[in-house]
Amino acid sequence: MDQKVWIDGIGWLGSVCVVAAYFSVSYDRFRMSPFLYQLLNAAGSLCLIVNTAYYRAYPSASVNIIWLGIALMALLRNRVKTKVKS
Numbered sequence: 001m002d003q004k005v006w007i008d009g010i011g012w013l014g015s016v017c018v019v020a021a022y023f024s025v026s027y028d029r030f031r032m033s034p035f036l037y038q039l040l041n042a043a044g045s046l047c048l049i050v051n052t053a054y055y056r057a058y059p060s061a062s063v064n065i066i067w068l069g070i071a072l073m074a075l076l077r078n079r080v081k082t083k084v085k086s
Contacts, residue, residue, distance in 0.1 A: 007054045014047025018067075034078060042071035 021040035024032045032040075045068040052061040 007051055010047045011051030014044040014049075014051060014064075017041070017044030017047065019044075035075065038071045038074045038078070042068055042075065045071060 017040045021032070021037050021044065023029065025037060045064040048064045049061055049068065052058075052064060
């Protein structure tokens with residue numbers, strides 16, 4: 001398989017992760033923990049960064065870098081809160 005096919009697959013996987021997280025929160029269809037929600041956002045945005053950087057879509061890559069940062073900070077904050085409560 002050539003590189004473009006892999007990059008496209010990574011991009012589609014990222015899209016599915018981000019949309020699944022957003023859908024679950026917006027419509028309360030799946031009982032998703034905040035950790036899983038942020039993990040899906042982080043994984044999805046990381047995949048989309050790879051895809052958009054490959055295609056030199058730098059504005060989209062920038063948004064996904066910010067999205068990843070937000071998700072990682074939320075995961076870190078959640079972990080700190082969990083440790084404090086223990």
